[in-house]
Amino acid sequence: MKILVINAGSSSLKYQFMDSVTGDVYAKGLCERIGIDGRLTHKVPGRDNVTRDIAMPTHGEAIQAVLDIMVDAQYGVIKSVDEIEAVGHRVLHGGMAFTESCIIDDACIAAIEKCIPLGPLHNPANLMGIRACQKIMPNTKQVAVFDTAFHMTMPAKAYTYAIPYEYYEKDDVRRYGFHGTSHRFVSARAIDMLGNPEHSRIVCCHLGNGSSLSACVDGKCVDTTMGLGPLAGVPMGTRCGDIDATILEYLMGRYGYDIKEMLNILNKKSGVLGISGVSSDFRDLEKAAAEGNERAELALDKFRYEVCKSIGAYVAAMGGVDAIVFTAGVGENDAGLRAALCQQLGYLGITIDAEKNSQRGKELEISAADSKVKVFVIPTNEELMIAMDTAALVEGK
Ligand code: AMP
DSSP states (O other), X not given: OEEEEEEEOSSOXXXXXXXXXXXXXXXXXXXXXXXXXXXXXXXXXXXXXXXXXXXXXXXXHHHHHHHHHHSOTTTOSOSSGGGOOEEEEXXXXXXXXXXXXXXXXXXXXXXHHHTTTTSTTTHHHHHHHHHHHHHHOTTSEEEEEESSGGGGGOOHHHHOOSSOTHHHHHHOOSOXXXXXXXXXXXXXXXXXXXXXXXSOEEEEEEESSSEEEEEEETTEEEEESOOSSTTOXXXXXXXXXXXXXXXXXXXXXXXXXXXXXXXXHHHHSOHHHHHHSSOSOHHHHHHHHHTTOHHHHHHHHHHHXXXXXXXXXXXXXXXXXXXXXXXXXXXXXXXXXXXXXXXXXXXXXXXXXXXXXXXXXXXXXXXXXXXXXXXXXXXXXXXXXXXXXXXXXXXXX
16 A cells, blocks of 8 residues: 655654555655745655755645645656555554554544643644644545554553552553554564564664663563653663653752753753763764763763663563664664674673674674574664554555
């Protein structure tokens, strides 16, 4: 099926038009500066990129611009918008209401709206994307795919916070986890690469600008590092990861920050950027560290240390491990980081093949033949997962 996958942010909208069976991407692109002025970048494999300034006061004009370029005589890939068989939307927070993807109808929209307090930045933007598509393509079926859904199989001991239980009962405060579509995609691929065993224990490391790890037993998530929101877990590009809540009270008291300012520091100015003062990009950090920048080295050291600790915690939680998967920008591209992590994990009987680890851009087993645990690099493909879910639901499978 030919599916348009939409990932709407507050002022941006990413799209990918693809085949849900082959994974072939016909066109993809980005609308930026929605609500400011508006710019569309459109890419068709094998052709030059197109960039156009187009007024985009709302997500409606952005979606219209995407559809227009898609049928454009010169730059388009289809003759009519009717060739778009369905639309799949990435939605950040599904709360406790969504354990899987769903066809978008009034009840689904109402449930996504109910989750806005849990995902205040993303869910309203996701809804704007959904509503714009509904308006412009009223006869095209649409599906919502949630970042949280894959993690809903976690047991209560993993998702419960040790705060008064009434906040869970009354206010839905619990661990939800994110990057679920990526964890679902790579864990399923890893099970396949393991030869589809009856029992499997996998640690997935989604390491990008945002990072999270998950523990998956027999293909189901049993724990993950992110929490109620995507600020928790290992340190990230600009997000702090797990910290002692006392820090908030202490710094807010000393500097007079209100909670918004404090959270802005923890979301945008922390992580490896905060420690290094150099960059949130791991390539910049590695360059700076190689040139002797001690804080850049400390930021990398902290990141490696916390990822290693989380892997160890999940091995303990699952009572062993069959495979460790690296994915996302850092996990897929940073061979040096993978080598350092695997060396630290040598106590698990992990050894890697340096030559295989140096390869890029494809699914790889990088563990050596004698390694007791398989180590895989699996490029994530959240868009394909969204397209597959969308096709399955629309076809009624
Ligand atoms: P993502 O959020 O998955 O798109 O990942 C983006 C991050 O991947 C960037 O911030 C970079 O830090 C990182 N990245 C991309 N390529 C490399 C590379 N060759 N080596 C190290 N980090 C990389």
